[in-house]
Every structure is written in C-alpha cells, then in structure tokens.
Amino acid sequence: MSRIYTAEEIAREVQNGSLWIVIHNSVYDLTKFYVQHPGGEEVLFDLAGKDGSQCFDSVGHSEEAIMLRDIYKIGDLEEDASLEQPAPTAKPDKKSEPAVTQDEDWQYRKTEAKERSLMPLVATVLAIYAFIIYYVWF
Numbered sequence: 001m002s003r004i005y006t007a008e009e010i011a012r013e014v015q016n017g018s019l020w021i022v023i024h025n026s027v028y029d030l031t032k033f034y035v036q037h038p039g040g041e042e043v044l045f046d047l048a049g050k051d052g053s054q055c056f057d058s059v060g061h062s063e064e065a066i067m068l069r070d071i072y073k074i075g076d077l078e079e080d081a082s083l084e085q086p087a088p089t090a091k092p093d094k095k096s097e098p099a100v101t102q103d104e105d106w107q108y109r110k111t112e113a114k115e116r117s118l119m120p121l122v123a124t125v126l127a128i129y130a131f132i133i134y135y136v137w138f
C-alpha cells in the first residue's frame with residue numbers, strides 16, 4: 001500500500017535537499033532522476049515541493065515518460081492538502097515560443113530583404129568600376 005504524505009512532510013523533505021514533486025495527487029521523488037530528465041533539470045527544480053500536474057500535462061509527455069514517472073512514485077498526497085502552486089513562469093509555455101521566434105524571423109527576413117534589394121546596385125557599380133579600370137589599363 002502506498003504511503004500518504006502531508007504537505008508539511010513534502011516541504012520538509014524538499015528543505016532537506018530532496019526533489020519531491022506532486023503530479024495529480026501522487027508524490028514523486030525525482031532526486032535521482034532530475035539529471036536524466038530530457039526536459040532539463042531546471043524545470044523540475046522550479047517545481048520542488050509544488051504541484052507539477054499542469055506542467056507535466058502541458059508538455060504532452062509520451063507514454064514512455066508516463067511509465068518512467070511511475071517508477072519514481074513514492075506515495076500519495078493526503079486529501080485536502082494545499083500545495084504551493086508553481087509561478088506562471090515555471091511552466092514551459094510551448095505555445096508562446098513560436099510566436100516570439102516568428103516575430104524575430106520576420107525582422108530578420110526584413111533586414112535580409114533590404115540587403116538583397118541593394119545587391120543589383122552594388123553589382124552595377126562594381127561592373128562600371130571594372131569597365132573603367134579595363135579602359136584605363138588597356
């Protein structure tokens with residue numbers, strides 16, 4: 001039978017250096033796993049002692065990840081326990097990323113387009129130079 005943990009117990013363990021995270025009322029000890037996490041260590045550290053359900057679900061973890069998660073389950077959170085909710089910045093907002101990148105791309109393309117529009121002018125000037133040098137020398 002799995003153990004029931006109180007919010008205070010979880011907080012105490014985290015203070016003692018363990019990396020415990022609660023996902024859908026199950027308690028996971030990720031102290032040994034965080035170094036192997038494909039999504040990075042930092043996201044897990046930000047959620048130490050907190051509720052990582054929203055974060056875990058929003059990433060769309062694979063079946064393998066869900067099975068792997070079960071290995072680290074140590075128990076359940078007691079009913080009605082109030083855990084600290086993660087700050088909005090602790091969540092990887094995958095949706096906002098492309099928007100920023102697209103915006104930057106747009107600026108990049110704009111500069112690139114401007115540079116490209118100068119190319120015929122530069123080529124013409126160089127051709128005239130080459131023509132003059134050819135005339136003067138020969």
Ligand code: HEM
Pocket residue numbers: 021028030037038039040043044047052053055056059060061062063064065066068069070072090091092
């Ligand atoms: C027991 C807990 C967890 C396990 C076992 C786990 C496992 C994994 C695995 C195996 C992957 C590789 C991709 C996949 O197979 O889905 C992954 C990616 C990732 N995970 Fe987790 N994860 C856990 C918790 C979390 C939590 C709480 C967060 C939220 C901050 C998170 C954020 C991410 C991110 C951002 C990626 C990268 C996704 C990508 O690059 O597409 N993970 N995780």
